[in-house]
Amino acid sequence: MRILLAPDSYKDSLSASEAAAALAKGVMRAAPQAEIDECPMGDGGEGTLDALLTATLAEQRIAIVNDALGRACKARWGWDPESQTAFIELAEACGLQRLSTEERTALYSSSYGFGELIKIALDHGAKRLVLLLGGSATNDAGAGMLQALGVQLVNNEGTSLSAGGINLSDLKQIGWDKLDTRLHEVIIEAILDVDNPLVGKQGASAVFGPQKGATPEEVERLDKAFCHFADVVSDNLGHDYRDIAGVGAAGGLGFSAVAFLKAKLCPGIERVMSHVGFEDRLSNADLVITGEGRLDIQSLSGKTPIGIARQAKQVGVPAVVIAGHLGAGWEKAYEEGVTSAFSLADGPITLNDATSRCGELLTTQAESITRLFIKRK
Numbered sequence: 012m013r014i015l016l017a018p019d020s021y022k023d024s025l026s027a028s029e030a031a032a033a034l035a036k037g038v039m040r041a042a043p044q045a046e047i048d049e050c051p052m053g054d055g056g057e058g059t060l061d062a063l064l065t066a067t068l069a070e071q072r073i074a075i076v077n078d079a080l081g082r083a084c085k086a087r088w089g090w091d092p093e094s095q096t097a098f099i100e101l102a103e104a105c106g107l108q109r110l111s112t113e114e115r116t117a118l119y120s121s122s123y124g125f126g127e128l129i130k131i132a133l134d135h136g137a138k139r140l141v142l143l144l145g146g147s148a149t150n151d152a153g154a155g156m157l158q159a160l161g162v163q164l165v166n167n168e169g170t171s172l173s174a175g176g177i178n179l180s181d182l183k184q185i186g187w188d189k190l191d192t193r194l195h196e197v198i199i200e201a202i203l204d205v206d207n208p209l210v211g212k213q214g215a216s217a218v219f220g221p222q223k224g225a226t227p228e229e230v231e232r233l234d235k236a237f238c239h240f241a242d243v244v245s246d247n248l249g250h251d252y253r254d255i256a257g258v259g260a261a262g263g264l265g266f267s268a269v270a271f272l273k274a275k276l277c278p279g280i281e282r283v284m285s286h287v288g289f290e291d292r293l294s295n296a297d298l299v300i301t302g303e304g305r306l307d308i309q310s311l312s313g314k315t316p317i318g319i320a321r322q323a324k325q326v327g328v329p330a331v332v333i334a335g336h337l338g339a340g341w342e343k344a345y346e347e348g349v350t351s352a353f354s355l356a357d358g359p360i361t362l363n364d365a366t367s368r369c370g371e372l373l374t375t376q377a378e379s380i381t382r383l384f385i386k387r388k
């Protein structure tokens with residue numbers, strides 16, 4: 012019996028590799044003879060770099076860059092010397108996980124550090140950049156990244172915009188002449204963890220601003236600032252990118268990735284599955300277990316468990332989801348190929364307990380599921 016373990020990370024609890032290891036422990040308890048394939052996954056957001064470093068030949072590199080608040084931090088990136096490909100995860104430098112709840116600011120956080128990582132990869136001789144977009148603390152539509160790469164974003168007074176998406180409302184002019192020209196010579200792929208547009212009810216600020224600290228009034232101001240940015244960009248480029256699916260990823264950075272860097276936008280989980288050779292691994296499996304912190308209606312817009320379930324359905328492999336918790340609308344997951352879904356809690360439990368006991372609870376659930384599965388086989 013072969014069991015494929017392909018969880019995403021459990022935000023605030025475990026990385027995808029740790030989750031896969033916890034699941035493996037449970038499967039082993041129930042079926043020591045089982046062949047286990049640990050395949051940590053990511054959908055573009057935080058932890059995707061880990062998944063790619065585990066599954067590919069890429070080597071880990073470390074750089075000191077700015078975090079979302081402009082403080083020096085150590086960020087990892089991946090380098091595959093053979094294909095001269097750099098894997099750069101936005102959340103490594105500017106991720107939400109780096110900030111405490113009190114520190115989160117959707118108005119003033121910046122993606123500058125991510126732009127610095129891109130520059131470092133170019134200095135390294137990268138011919139191909141794989142940008143992993145999601146899990147950000149930023150909501151600046153990539154303005155900080157652009158500035159780090161030499162784009163001048165200038166206000167009415169002729170000075171450079173300060174950090175933060177809210178300052179895009181003062182944008183008057185875009186200066187392209189100092190944009191790092193090496194960007195024209197590399198292939199850029201942007202892996203997106205969601206398919207939201209830049210603005211509007213489903214846009215970056217409305218949907219992901221609140222988790223970065225935005226109040227409803229700030230969401231409105233940020234949305235307006237992004238509309239203005241999109242207007243100025245379309246005046247300059249003659250093309251409006253704001254409604255393309257996924258440009259709202261990573262606080263709207265997807266927008267700048269496509270408009271300025273000409274990145275090819277790729278739906279996260281599908282692209283990650285292809286990088287880790289998921290199809291082959293799934294075709295050898297009798298069961299796949301996946302999971303994330305919360306399975307809910309949003310999971311349907313391209314999150315790991317649903318991407319996996321869709322593929323598992325196609326090849327007739329049962330797909331079980333173990334989620335930290337099951338949020339509103341999770342039942343829709345059945346329509347996407349999820350065979351059954353479980354929440355981790357083993358009784359009334361606080362979020363704190365749930366996250367600190369995540370590994371232990373995953374092991375227990377994986378054991379129960381495997382026991383049932385062997386019985387049925």
Ligand SMILES: Nc1ncnc2c1ncn2[C@@H]1O[C@H](COP(=O)(O)OP(=O)(O)OP(=O)(O)O)[C@@H](O)[C@H]1O
Nearest residue numbers: 020021022023024303304305335336355365366369
């Ligand atoms: N073990 C757990 N038990 C209960 N809740 C958890 C657990 N682990 C994580 N969560 C919560 O689930 C929520 C979503 O986590 P998830 O790992 O699904 O992140 P995500 O895919 O980036 O989701 P989103 O973009 O919706 O925040 C987080 O608020 C997290 O605190």
Ligand SMILES: O=C(O)[C@H](O)CO
Nearest residue numbers: 145146147260261262
């Ligand atoms: O980073 C973010 O804003 C969310 O993960 C959606 O991409």
